[in-house]
Amino acid sequence: MGVKTRTPLIAGNWKMNLDHLQAVAFVQKLHWTLKDAKHEDGSVEVAVFPPFTDIRSVQTLIDADKIPFALGAQDLSAHDSGAYTGEVSGAFLAKLDAKYVIIGHSERREYHSESDEVVAAKTKAALKHGLSPVICVGETAEDLEKFGASAVPVGQLEVALQGLPKDADIVVAYEPVWAIGSGQAATPQQAQDVCATLRTVVAKVLGDDAAARTRILYGGSVKAANIASFMREPDVDGALVGGASLVVDEFAAIIRFEKHVGV
Ligand SMILES: O=C(CO)COP(=O)(O)O
Numbered sequence: 001m002g003v004k005t006r007t008p009l010i011a012g013n014w015k016m017n018l019d020h021l022q023a024v025a026f027v028q029k030l031h032w033t034l035k036d037a038k039h040e041d042g043s044v045e046v047a048v049f050p051p052f053t054d055i056r057s058v059q060t061l062i063d064a065d066k067i068p069f070a071l072g073a074q075d076l077s078a079h080d081s082g083a084y085t086g087e088v089s090g091a092f093l094a095k096l097d098a099k100y101v102i103i104g105h106s107e108r109r110e111y112h113s114e115s116d117e118v119v120a121a122k123t124k125a126a127l128k129h130g131l132s133p134v135i136c137v138g139e140t141a142e143d144l145e146k147f148g149a150s151a152v153p154v155g156q157l158e159v160a161l162q163g164l165p166k167d168a169d170i171v172v173a174y175e176p177v178w179a180i181g182s183g184q185a186a187t188p189q190q191a192q193d194v195c196a197t198l199r200t201v202v203a204k205v206l207g208d209d210a211a212a213r214t215r216i217l218y219g220g221s222v223k224a225a226n227i228a229s230f231m232r233e234p235d236v237d238g239a240l241v242g243g244a245s246l247v248v249d250e251f252a253a254i255i256r257f258e259k260h261v262g263v
Contacts, residue, residue, distance in 0.1 A: 006215050008231065009171065009238035010255045011047040011134065012245025013074065013102060013219075014054075023054035024061050026248065031067045033252040040068050045238075046255055047100055048245070049074050052088055059096045072100030072134065075108060078121035080128075090129030101126045102240075104160065105136045106177045116159035123160050127168055134171040134240065135160045136219070137198070141178040149176070149190060150197045157198055161205040168206065172198055172216045173240040179220025181242060191218040192233035199235055224253035231257050 018026060027048065034040050047070040050058055059071055077087035093101060103126060104119035114122075119135065126133040137153035137160070153174055164170070174194050179186050186194075195216045203211035218230050219240030230236045244250045253259075 004234065004237065006213070006237045007043075007045050008257075009045045009047060009215050009217060010251075010257075011049060011072065011100070011173075011217065011238065011240045012251055013049045013105070013240055013242050014051065014246060015074070015107070015242060016051060017246055018050060018054065020050075020054040020057040023050045024057050026246075027058055027061055027067065027069065028065075029248045030252060031065065031069070033248055034255060037252070037256060039252075039256050042068065043258070044255055045070060047072050049100070049102055055093070055096050055098065059098075063097070070099040071097060072102060073098050073131075074102050074105065076101045076103070076122060076126060076129075076131070078118065078125050080125070090125050090131055094129045094131060099132060100134050100171065101131045102173075103133045103135050104156070106138055106140075106175060106180060110177075116156055119156070120160050120162060123164070123170070127164065127170075132169045132171060134173050134217070136173045136175050136240070138175040138177050138180075138220070144176070144178060149194050153194060154197060154201055157201045158205065161202065164206060166207050166210055168210070170214055172202065172214060173219050174198060174216060175219035175240060181221070183221050185221035185223075185226055186218065188229040188233050188236070191230055191236055195233070195235040195237075222254065224250050227254045227257040 049072040073093050076090045103122045108114045123133045137156040139152040143152040199211050215237035217238045217240045218236050222239040222241045223244045
């Protein structure tokens, strides 16, 4: 396997944590921590995914202080505008300079009954508004026992990618549901196996160029102590981090994974 050419992406999914004041303080501290460590050279892309109510404040801070973090949302509406109470349009997120939007996180699939078809519609909505969808796929413990690790994520990704243009700017996140918030991460080999299989799905649906370009992240109990072992794998291009993205020093250490890779 050759040297990875894709820019690693370390993404913090804050879920329903940190209000807008806490978010601003957090982003400032993270920025200072990385700056002190001289780790804002662009070798790793950093993205934060705050709750909707924080996005404007974080955008203003990032903009004013020229902080090199990308901004993302945790969800969006499949619709552009209209009578959809409580929903947020991709157009509004794009206006706030959001670059990414998480789609089909397992918590939305489970608690909001989001089907593969809804995920596909939201993926199209994101691209329509110039946002890069971070398409989440992953199997439950039960799926793992019944079908093995790859079958469910492959099926989910195939539906999400259907009908997308070959040059679609997407990110895929493999998040085994049993590893999320459990403290029990997948092994690097398990993550590599599924990420490599997902890359073949991208190749089959969108072509080889898209497969070579698309970043595939691992998510599920990622922390500073295990990030390097995932990043060593050829098909793991970054991480979607939950709990550990809420602790400045821990998240900064994850972003600085190269320090532990020892290449
Ligand atoms: O769901 C996740 C990120 O989207 C992973 O969460 P944890 O890192 O807390 O396991």
